[in-house]
Amino acid sequence: MGSITLEKVSKSFGTTSVIPEIDLEIHDGEFVVFVGPSGCGKSTLLRMIAGLEDLSGGRIIIDGKDMSSEAPAKRGLSMVFQSYALYPHMTVYGNIAFPLKMDGQEKSVIDKKVKDAAHILNLTNYLERRPGQLSGGQRQRVAIGRAIVRQPKAFLFDEPLSNLDAALRGNMRLEISDLHHQLKTTMIYVTHDQVEAMTMADKIVVLNAGRIEQVGSPMELYRNPKNVFVAGFIGSPRMNLIEGAEAAKHKVTTLGVRPEHIRISTTDGEWKGKVGVTEHLGSDTFIHTQIDGIGQVTVRTDGDFDTRHGQPIFLTPDPARLHRFGADGQVI
Amino acid sequence: MATLQTRATARIMMSPAVILLFLWMIVPLVMTLYFSFLRYNLLMPGTEEYIGFLNYQYFLTDPAFFTALANTLILVGGTLLITVIGGILLALVLDQPFFGQGIVRLLVIAPFFVMPTVSALVWKNMLMHPVNGLFAWIARSFGLQPIDWFAQVPLFSIILIVAWQWLPFATLILLTALQSLDGEQKEAAEMDGAGAISRFIYLVLPHLSRAITVVILIQTIFLLSVFAEILVTTNGGPGIQTTNITYLIYMQALLQFDVGGASAGGIVAVVLANIVAFFLIRLIGKNLER
Numbered sequence: 056m057g058s059i060t061l062e063k064v065s066k067s068f069g070t071t072s073v074i075p076e077i078d079l080e081i082h083d084g085e086f087v088v089f090v091g092p093s094g095c096g097k098s099t100l101l102r103m104i105a106g107l108e109d110l111s112g113g114r115i116i117i118d119g120k121d122m123s124s125e126a127p128a129k130r131g132l133s134m135v136f137q138s139y140a141l142y143p144h145m146t147v148y149g150n151i152a153f154p155l156k157m158d159g160q161e162k163s164v165i166d167k168k169v170k171d172a173a174h175i176l177n178l179t180n181y182l183e184r185r186p187g188q189l190s191g192g193q194r195q196r197v198a199i200g201r202a203i204v205r206q207p208k209a210f211l212f213d214e215p216l217s218n219l220d221a222a223l224r225g226n227m228r229l230e231i232s233d234l235h236h237q238l239k240t241t242m243i244y245v246t247h248d249q250v251e252a253m254t255m256a257d258k259i260v261v262l263n264a265g266r267i268e269q270v271g272s273p274m275e276l277y278r279n280p281k282n283v284f285v286a287g288f289i290g291s292p293r294m295n296l297i298e299g300a301e302a303a304k305h306k307v308t309t310l311g312v313r314p315e316h317i318r319i320s321t322t323d324g325e326w327k328g329k330v331g332v333t334e335h336l337g338s339d340t341f342i343h344t345q346i347d348g349i350g351q352v353t354v355r356t357d358g359d360f361d362t363r364h365g366q367p368i369f370l371t372p373d374p375a376r377l378h379r380f381g382a383d384g385q386v387i
Numbered sequence: 388m389a390t391l392q393t394r395a396t397a398r399i400m401m402s403p404a405v406i407l408l409f410l411w412m413i414v415p416l417v418m419t420l421y422f423s424f425l426r427y428n429l430l431m432p433g434t435e436e437y438i439g440f441l442n443y444q445y446f447l448t449d450p451a452f453f454t455a456l457a458n459t460l461i462l463v464g465g466t467l468l469i470t471v472i473g474g475i476l477l478a479l480v481l482d483q484p485f486f487g488q489g490i491v492r493l494l495v496i497a498p499f500f501v502m503p504t505v506s507a508l509v510w511k512n513m514l515m516h517p518v519n520g521l522f523a524w525i526a527r528s529f530g531l532q533p534i535d536w537f538a539q540v541p542l543f544s545i546i547l548i549v550a551w552q553w554l555p556f557a558t559l560i561l562l563t564a565l566q567s568l569d570g571e572q573k574e575a576a577e578m579d580g581a582g583a584i585s586r587f588i589y590l591v592l593p594h595l596s597r598a599i600t601v602v603i604l605i606q607t608i609f610l611l612s613v614f615a616e617i618l619v620t621t622n623g624g625p626g627i628q629t630t631n632i633t634y635l636i637y638m639q640a641l642l643q644f645d646v647g648g649a650s651a652g653g654i655v656a657v658v659l660a661n662i663v664a665f666f667l668i669r670l671i672g673k674n675l676e677r
Contacts, residue, residue, distance in 0.1 A: 127577050128579070157581045
């Protein structure tokens with residue numbers, strides 16, 4: 056069991072308010088991702104749930120019990136830190152066994168649980184090594200192992216993949232998603248990488264300057280962003296946000312259109328412009344174009360589309376997939 | 388420094404310093420060795436002659452030698468015990484944020500800057516004096532009989548003075564080691580359910596083991612040759628209760644004018660220091676390799 060409810064949770068350091076007031080409901084078994092630019096308060100929020108940071112106001116309810124002022128160990132949560140925070144002088148076995156040992160469990164029980172966790176995480180051959188002798192991905196798995204042996208109500212991940220290289224990050228993303236399906240435990244995952252958020256989450260919480268901008272499933276956020284911030288943050292390459300005369304034609308302040316929802320042509324179309332930089336990814340091509348009277352517009356097209364720098368180009372946005380935002384940045 | 392030529396140049400450039408340091412060490416050592424085989428007493432000039440191992444025989448069979456050896460080891464061990472335990476506790480306190488932290492840290496480090504003779508005199512005349520001392524005054528104000536420190540517990544008094552001098556050194560090294568402990572590790576342990584004492588045993592102490600090793604090794608080197616504190620307070624007495632090897636050699640050379648015997652004692656001290664160093668490295672040296 057692991058439902059977590061935040062009620063009017065707020066945090067301030069001295070007179071600076073980091074998190075004004077947040078209400079959030081996390082259901083049992085959900086994979087929730089907090090995503091936002093750096094400094095938006097997502098790590099602080101996670102540390103408040105963990106109990107490593109005091110609340111300035113509000114309540115945190117875990118499984119129906121008010122845990123706002125309980126010690127971290129009493130909350131029944133496990134955390135995986137960005138630096139992994141493994142104990143350098145203990146072996147992998149010692150690291151994974153540590154929370155059980157602190158819990159005062161019997162040796163035979165500890166041994167079984169550690170071996171099970173090591174088996175799930177492919178660490179069986181490394182149990183006698185020290186963290187210093189492991190690769191980044193293995194250390195990451197040890198940190199996860201240390202978290203799962205306690206059978207917590209929920210896992211908290213604080214940007215766990217940011218120290219890994221790109222290929223390994225992709226692998227670990229799959230492994231963590233797999234683990235979630237195996238354990239079916241609530242997971243809260245903090246990241247600044249919207250790709251991680253989109254690929255892993257059941258529910259994404261987009262944070263900006265301590266406020267929740269929008270909560271929803273990845274596709275909900277992709278299809279119906281509630282405001283300009285979410286529209287610009289979710290999706291890669293990011294949505295084209297057009298202001299000025301072209302937006303006024305549609306009677307809005309900001310007009311949003313995703314690069315993949317624009318038809319590109321060398322002969323005819325609604326907008327005329329020139330090709331700028333072209334990025335070939337093989338399967339896709341991102342073309343950054345300079346459109347007359349609008350400015351820079353990014354288009355995503357298939358990998359075989361061929362262009363030259365400076366070549367004239369015509370774009371036509373899909374009218375059904377336009378996002379319209381008013382003067383307050385909210386969707387109309 | 389890859390090519391043969393640069394390596395040869397490097398050796399030539401280093402040689403003056405290396406040769407100077409080597410001579411600086413080897414000349415006194417060889418002279419001491421040479422004197423230790425002579426009958427060489429300053430009261431009988433001109434009678435120097437080779438006497439083989441007689442000086443060593445006299446020094447090693449002197450009943451004072453074993454007392455001095457025991458005193459040396461007790462002095463080193465006692466001081467290490469006080470400074471390491473006290474240093475860890477002080478470092479833990481100084482690592483906490485509190486008002487006036489900078490000033491307090493400075494005050495804690497201050498004793499290290501006081502020269503040994505001065506601090507020993509301050510302790511002897513202002514703190515431990517049985518009539519005028521601060522400790523005597525405290526004892527009397529509680530209606531107790533003051534302790535005559537240097538008469539009743541002379542070796543312990545010397546240990547206290549030396550420990551007071553070396554506590555700042557231990558504190559300083561342990562404090563810097565403590566500050567390098569990763570904050571996320573402490574938080575991880577906290578989430579794993581470790582209380583303050585468990586965190587100290589399983590996280591802080593292993594992290595400090597290297598620094599503790601450094602403190603023990605460096606202090607041992609200096610504590611084997613404690614001299615000034617003994618000279619200005621007890622003069623090795625009462626009897627020979629506070630005579631260590633260093634002080635015994637001093638008595639041979641400058642009170643009995645027996646240069647030959649003192650030289651033999653010096654060589655014995657060198658051998659003893661090496662034995663101690665050997666065992667220390669065997670015992671705790673592995674901590675340095677990690």
